[in-house]
Amino acid sequence: MSLLLGASILQPAGPAARSIASLWPWLLWASVVAVVVVVVLMAVSMRRRGRLDDPVDSTEPRWGVGFIIIAGVAVPFVVLAATYVMSLVEMRELASGGDGAETTIEVIGRTWWWEVRYPNGATTANEIHIPAGEPVMLELTSADVIHSFWVPELQVKVDQIPGRTSELWIEADQPGQYRGQCAEYCGLQHANMIVQVVAEEPEEFERWLDEQARPAADPEGLAAEGRDVFMSTTCVGCHTIGGTEAQGDLGPDLTHLASRDTLAAGVMDNTAGNLAQLVTDPQSVKPGMIMPPTQLPDEQTEALVAYLMELE
Numbered sequence: 139m140s141l142l143l144g145a146s147i148l149q150p151a152g153p154a155a156r157s158i159a160s161l162w163p164w165l166l167w168a169s170v171v172a173v174v175v176v177v178v179l180m181a182v183s184m185r186r187r188g189r190l191d192d193p194v195d196s197t198e199p200r201w202g203v204g205f206i207i208i209a210g211v212a213v214p215f216v217v218l219a220a221t222y223v224m225s226l227v228e229m230r231e232l233a234s235g236g237d238g239a240e241t242t243i244e245v246i247g248r249t250w251w252w253e254v255r256y257p258n259g260a261t262t263a264n265e266i267h268i269p270a271g272e273p274v275m276l277e278l279t280s281a282d283v284i285h286s287f288w289v290p291e292l293q294v295k296v297d298q299i300p301g302r303t304s305e306l307w308i309e310a311d312q313p314g315q316y317r318g319q320c321a322e323y324c325g326l327q328h329a330n331m332i333v334q335v336v337a338e339e340p341e342e343f344e345r346w347l348d349e350q351a352r353p354a355a356d357p358e359g360l361a362a363e364g365r366d367v368f369m370s371t372t373c374v375g376c377h378t379i380g381g382t383e384a385q386g387d388l389g390p391d392l393t394h395l396a397s398r399d400t401l402a403a404g405v406m407d408n409t410a411g412n413l414a415q416l417v418t419d420p421q422s423v424k425p426g427m428i429m430p431p432t433q434l435p436d437e438q439t440e441a442l443v444a445y446l447m448e449l450e
């Protein structure tokens with residue numbers, strides 16, 4: 139997955155985003171016409187003012203009261219009313235589009251990553267897998283400050299407010315990856331709070347979901363040493379690994395870490411080298427994140443990374 143994957147509201151990839159994008163050309167051209175008319179009128183008035191020998195009586199409207207009523211009241215009223223009605227029609231469509239969604243996914247904004255929970259108990263982070271071609275309901279909330287969930291190719295943005303749950307349905311026409319971003323300033327690493335929606339064929343999604351609900355497999359060899367490092371250092375207090383004593387809740391669930399494409403909410407690819415850097419010196423990856431640096435002998439870091447890479 140490319141971290142630079144583009145995401146534009148003008149390239150909608152699902153029904154909700156498409157209906158929003160359909161409003162856009164109307165608004166653009168209405169605005170262009172309004173700007174051109176105003177600029178022309180300004181130019182005309184400036185030319186008149188330039189001619190000092192031909193003073194204008196400023197109390198007398200030059201084109202009469204009729205002009206003011208048409209250009210200043212009637213035309214804006216028609217434009218605004220039309221925009222309002224078009225928006226209402228789109229909003230009705232958007233409100234009902236998620237009816238009949240079979241999957242509900244909890245998405246919890248946290249500084250500065252996303253926790254993603256499925257009804258079967260699977261918990262993951264920063265990647266939301268959905269079946270392509272069907273609506274999916276998201277329950278959006280926050281565990282700390284206000285965040286905002288925005289995947290431009292799929293839906294409008296919706297704020298994630300602590301103590302409140304907002305519903306938002308999303309649907310992707312085709313399998314693919316759709317980049318999203320926190321859209322409400324939430325602190326130092328707000329810009330590095332990236333979410334990826336991964337739409338898959340429904341069977342593939344079901345397989346992924348079953349897999350994600352399983353506990354982690356028992357490691358062997360170097361990875362088993364890595365597990366011991368994990369369980370005997372600070373990691374165990376903040377992270378959960380299903381099937382082990384690690385049940386921390388401050389950081390992402392790592393049970394299936396190796397199945398994710400990126401680390402730390404999309405800031406780096408999930409590779410051994412990047413994992414080693416993230417684990418030993420997280421502040422160099424995402425300054426300000428609550429994960430502390432961990433000084434370990436090189437062999438222990440290597441074992442720890444081997445363990446994390448096996449969490450598929």
Ligand SMILES: [Cu+2]
Pocket residue numbers: 285286320321322323324325328329331
């Ligand atoms: Cu943010």
